[in-house]
Amino acid sequence: MKAYKADKIRNIALAGHGGCGKTSLAEALLFTSGAIDRLGKVDEGTTTSDYDPDEIKRKISINATLIPCEWKDTKVNLIDTPGYADFVGDVKGSLRVSETALIVVCAVSGIEVGVETAWEFAEEYGISKAFFINKMERENADFYAVLEALRAKYGSRVVPLQLPIGSQETFKGIVDLLEMKAITGEGNQVTVGEVPADMNEAVGRYRDALAEAAAENDDELLMKYLEGEPLSGEEIVTGLSAGIRQGKVVPVFCGSALKNIGTAALLDSLVNFVPSPADVPPAKGKNPSGGDEERKPLDTEPFSSLVFKTLADPYVGKLTYFRVYSGVLRSDSHAFNSTKGVEERIGQIYFLRGKNQIATSEVHAGDIAAVAKLSETGTGDTLCDKNKPIIYPTIEFPEPVFSVAIRAKTKSDEDKLGPALAKLVDEDPTFKYHRDQETGQTLISGLGEAHVEITVDRLKRKFGVEVETEAPKVPYRETIQVAAKAQGKHKKQTGGRGQYGDAWIEIQPLERGQGFEFVDRIVGGAIPRQYIPAVEKGIREAMERGILAGYPVVDVRAILYDGSFHTVDSSEMAFKMAGILAFQNAAEKASPVLLEPILSVEVIIPEEYMGDVIGDLNGKRGRILGMEPVGGGRQKVRALVPQAEMLRYAIDLRSIARGRGTFTTQLSHYEEVPAHIAQQIIESRKKEKQEE
Numbered sequence: 152m153k154a155y156k157a158d159k160i161r162n163i164a165l166a167g168h169g170g171c172g173k174t175s176l177a178e179a180l181l182f183t184s185g186a187i188d189r190l191g192k193v194d195e196g197t198t199t200s201d202y203d204p205d206e207i208k209r210k211i212s213i214n215a216t217l218i219p220c221e222w223k224d225t226k227v228n229l230i231d232t233p234g235y236a237d238f239v240g241d242v243k244g245s246l247r248v249s250e251t252a253l254i255v256v257c258a259v260s261g262i263e264v265g266v267e268t269a270w271e272f273a274e275e276y277g278i279s280k281a282f283f284i285n286k287m288e289r290e291n292a293d294f295y296a297v298l299e300a301l302r303a304k305y306g307s308r309v310v311p312l313q314l315p316i317g318s319q320e321t322f323k324g325i326v327d328l329l330e331m332k333a334i335t336g337e338g339n340q341v342t343v344g345e346v347p348a349d350m351n352e353a354v355g356r357y358r359d360a361l362a363e364a365a366a367e368n369d370d371e372l373l374m375k376y377l378e379g380e381p382l383s384g385e386e387i388v389t390g391l392s393a394g395i396r397q398g399k400v401v402p403v404f405c406g407s408a409l410k411n412i413g414t415a416a417l418l419d420s421l422v423n424f425v426p427s428p429a430d431v432p433p434a435k436g437k438n439p440s441g442g443d444e445e446r447k448p449l450d451t452e453p454f455s456s457l458v459f460k461t462l463a464d465p466y467v468g469k470l471t472y473f474r475v476y477s478g479v480l481r482s483d484s485h486a487f488n489s490t491k492g493v494e495e496r497i498g499q500i501y502f503l504r505g506k507n508q509i510a511t512s513e514v515h516a517g518d519i520a521a522v523a524k525l526s527e528t529g530t531g532d533t534l535c536d537k538n539k540p541i542i543y544p545t546i547e548f549p550e551p552v553f554s555v556a557i558r559a560k561t562k563s564d565e566d567k568l569g570p571a572l573a574k575l576v577d578e579d580p581t582f583k584y585h586r587d588q589e590t591g592q593t594l595i596s597g598l599g600e601a602h603v604e605i606t607v608d609r610l611k612r613k614f615g616v617e618v619e620t621e622a623p624k625v626p627y628r629e630t631i632q633v634a635a636k637a638q639g640k641h642k643k644q645t646g647g648r649g650q651y652g653d654a655w656i657e658i659q660p661l662e663r664g665q666g667f668e669f670v671d672r673i674v675g676g677a678i679p680r681q682y683i684p685a686v687e688k689g690i691r692e693a694m695e696r697g698i699l700a701g702y703p704v705v706d707v708r709a710i711l712y713d714g715s716f717h718t719v720d721s722s723e724m725a726f727k728m729a730g731i732l733a734f735q736n737a738a739e740k741a742s743p744v745l746l747e748p749i750l751s752v753e754v755i756i757p758e759e760y761m762g763d764v765i766g767d768l769n770g771k772r773g774r775i776l777g778m779e780p781v782g783g784g785r786q787k788v789r790a791l792v793p794q795a796e797m798l799r800y801a802i803d804l805r806s807i808a809r810g811r812g813t814f815t816t817q818l819s820h821y822e823e824v825p826a827h828i829a830q831q832i833i834e835s836r837k838k839e840k841q842e843e
């Protein structure tokens with residue numbers, strides 16, 4: 152593949168709801184453009200884009216995949232993104248480096264949450280948008296219903312450039328509303344003919360909408376239009392191109408990815424209408440001293456690029472995908488990672504098509520490529536010319552919201568686990584892991600159940616590490632409610648030298664969050680100085696072991712006020728034992744209770760789900776603190792909810808709010824567990840201990 156210049160490149164991310172046909176469309180576009188000579192199928196695991204074994208197994212896209220094709224001397228860099236919400240990280244990264252979001256909508260299901268998400272991200276990045284209404288040949292496909300729903304939701308700037316000829320089983324092609332021609336047939340085997348007579352009314356209506364949208368982007372055209380003069384085809388094209396580039400016009404295309412109908416016309420439109428990297432404003436960033444910088448999309452500017460994806464390969468190493476904003480990068484050279492302030496050696500540069508790597512000697516401004524084995528560079532970093540550094544804003548990824556605990560199956564798995572997890576974090580910015588100090592579990596976290604499951608699969612497949620998963624443990628704690636005094640006496644006389652330690656303590660409850668306090672009130676040498684730290688050590692050890700269910704005891708003051716010793720038999724060891732016994736004896740009398748972590752939760756949902764969300768949180772023993780509108784018809788609900796009830800909230804919220812909700816949690820404080828629930832926790836903990 153030759154290296155293209157900016158004005159001959161189109162960077163287009165395919166986004167949309169899960170299963171709307173993005174991958175199938177990408178495959179059809181590749182086939183129509185002649186990039187591949189067999190049309191693969193998602194259901195057979197043979198597409199160019201879904202080549203990853205996890206994707207083939209599940210028949211869904213998990214990773215963003217780069218699939219360039221060439222059409223009319225233009226390179227169309229398609230990036231196929233996943234539709235399933237768990238993998239939204241790659242959607243963000245891909246849209247960030249594209250000029251256009253081609254949002255695929257199912258002609259049967261219409262606007263689903265994945266459509267809304269894609270639209271919102273595209274708005275956030277200020278890039279052009281276009282719709283492709285897919286599955287036109289399917290039963291119940293209804294182009295006009297979907298089109299009007301899109302116009303109702305996103306405004307009259309949403310205009311079709313095409314109308315379907317036939318529908319469902321009779322769907323056979325499209326009418327090009329600009330050329331006023333019928334284009335029928337499969338792939339690039341198309342016939343151009345007259346507009347069918349029975350479509351005149353619809354064609355007239357939507358051509359009008361098109362002219363209106365075109366006129367709105369050009370004052371001269373607008374005058375003409377308002378005076379009732381018809382606009383020429385050329386004028387409409389000029390007005391529309393400008394409108395699409397500025398995001399003021401959102402064109403709608405249609406077809407069938409499965410039957411490969413409409414793809415040649417779509418490629419024509421993408422080449423003709425959506426912006427090239429040369430059509431958009433210069434890329435903005437900062438220089439390392441904090442001042443503003445920008446780069447024009449020209450080969451003559453200093454090199455600059457943004458890393459939007461990293462793939463961890465156990466054999467080849469790391470593969471770094473980057474989008475060039477300015478200048479040229481050559482194979483076997485160097486680049487400066489301005490985000491981290493380190494120089495990277497650049498080896499062979501590749502254009503990628505699915506898993507196929509096509510070596511290239513250079514990559515130009517506006518294009519997308521990949522390079523292997525960078526040592527420090529991660530997703531979101533800027534790579535640039537060391538002498539002209541610029542730092543582009545990094546990519547913001549959603550925080551993980553769902554965790555499971557993992558346990559290595561064997562000792563050898565255990566040894567490999569740490570490094571493997573670190574590599575997974577490199578390739579997936581929405582994945583995190585950490586060891587919970589209190590429960591001792593290793594937790595892995597992602598955006599949902601499927602995400603976490605796939606990560607476990609990846610651990611095994613890519614790094615040969617097998618783990619078992621289990622529910623995260625809640626880090627309960629224990630405390631006391633009233634003060635109590637007790638003696639701890641450790642005395643043993645078994646031949647030779649004996650052991651003797653004797654301590655009297657009082658324990659008192661402290662405020663929540665105060666931890667542990669030790670007070671030494673020994674007077675007159677009842678316990679020799681050197682043994683007092685040993686008593687404290689014993690108390691601390693007993694607190695770690697717990698009273699009721701083996702959870703650490705917190706918020707206690709222990710006062711050591713009396714004791715006795717033996718000149719020969721006393722030792723540090725004996726006084727530590729005395730401390731342990733004293734605490735255990737006192738704690739039993741101090742009305743111990745179980746404490747649980749309470750999370751401060753914020754949920755953002757469209758207004759219509761507010762009642763259900765609040766009802767559900769109440770059912771989870773939550774306390775609603777308040778709600779407030781946050782714009783876009785959405786509400787933020789704030790609540791305090793026990794962590795034990797929130798372990799699967801990512802899944803619950805998705806079903807309550809049909810994927811339209813987000814939430815964050817943060818540890819707030821510890822509170823007493825209600826008695827009946829505490830009883831269950833204590834019982835199950837006992838069982839656990841017996842099994843150990």
Ligand SMILES: Nc1nc2c(ncn2[C@@H]2O[C@H](COP(=O)(O)OP(=O)(O)OP(=O)(O)O)[C@@H](O)[C@H]2O)c(=O)[nH]1
Pocket residue numbers: 167168169170171172173174175176193194210211212213232233234235285286287288289406407408409410
């Ligand atoms: N009838 C019909 N089915 C289609 C069409 N396009 C895709 N499909 C089917 O829809 C299913 C999902 O297609 P994909 O191409 O994997 O959809 P996707 O949008 O890439 O899905 P995700 O990557 O998981 O979000 C597959 O069974 C396809 O065969 C189409 O035009 N018509």
Ligand SMILES: [Mg+2]
Pocket residue numbers: 173174175201211212231232233234
């Ligand atoms: Mg897909």
